[in-house]
Amino acid sequence: MWEDYDPNEIFDFDPFYHPDSNPPPETSLITFVWSGGESILLISLATKIIGVKQLILEVLRIPFPVDRQELSWGGQFLRDELTLQDYNIPSETSIILLEKVKVTIYLEAGDIQYEYVIHDGTTIDQLKAKLHAEHDVVIENKVLRMGNAYLPDDAQLFAVGVVEGTTLYLVERFNA
Missing domain, CATH: 3.10.20.90 (Phosphatidylinositol 3-kinase Catalytic Subunit; Chain A, domain 1)
Structure with a gap:
């Protein structure tokens, strides 16, 4: 048996091979x-x-x-x-x-509210557009306010601190 052994021969041998085993996933x-x-x-x-x-x-x-x-x-x-x-x-x-975060938007009058579960990468203008498209709410010349801060339309929700349960208000835009 050992007389046929050639130390220079390369074996393609996997010590962990089993005929029933699947190849490792990519x-x-x-x-x-x-x-x-x-x-x-x-x-x-x-x-x-x-x-x-x-x-x-x-x-x-x-x-x-x-x-x-x-x-x-x-x-x-x-x-x-x-x-x-x-x-x-x-x-x-x-x-x-x-x-995805749940936010509540109150209209300026305060008697109507809408709830959304949206991802935190959504921009303020996308959220306003969604409000308009789904509920026919007029968004022209309006901004979203969180607390005392008016949120820029191009900002993403997470960037302005919107988290789960945040309340926003759609109010008239005042030009200073």
Whole structure:
């Protein structure tokens, strides 16, 4: 037996091979960019988006409940039932993590209110446009106010401090 042994022969041998084993899944190093900074996770591309959200909460400890997370890559929101592989997400990429927050908007008169669950990357003007489109509320020459601060139309909600449960007021714009 040993007389046939050639020490220069190269063997393609995997000591962990088992005929019933599946090949290891492809993984990717994903950077999640969110309002609190950036967090990195090595993850299987076969993972469903809902599973990615669970890992964000449990492994990265980003305090956004799974049902309040919104993931965006390549200009599209990722659907929970699909996998990273379904979106052809490449290795070492960045995914935007947004938090959905519940906000209440009172109209100037104060007797009518609307509640929205929207992601914190929404801009003030997008929120006003949504209010107009869904409820036919006149938004021309009006601003959203939070406390005593008038919010700039081009600002994202998280950038101006809008969090879960924030109350906003749609009021007349006064030119000084």
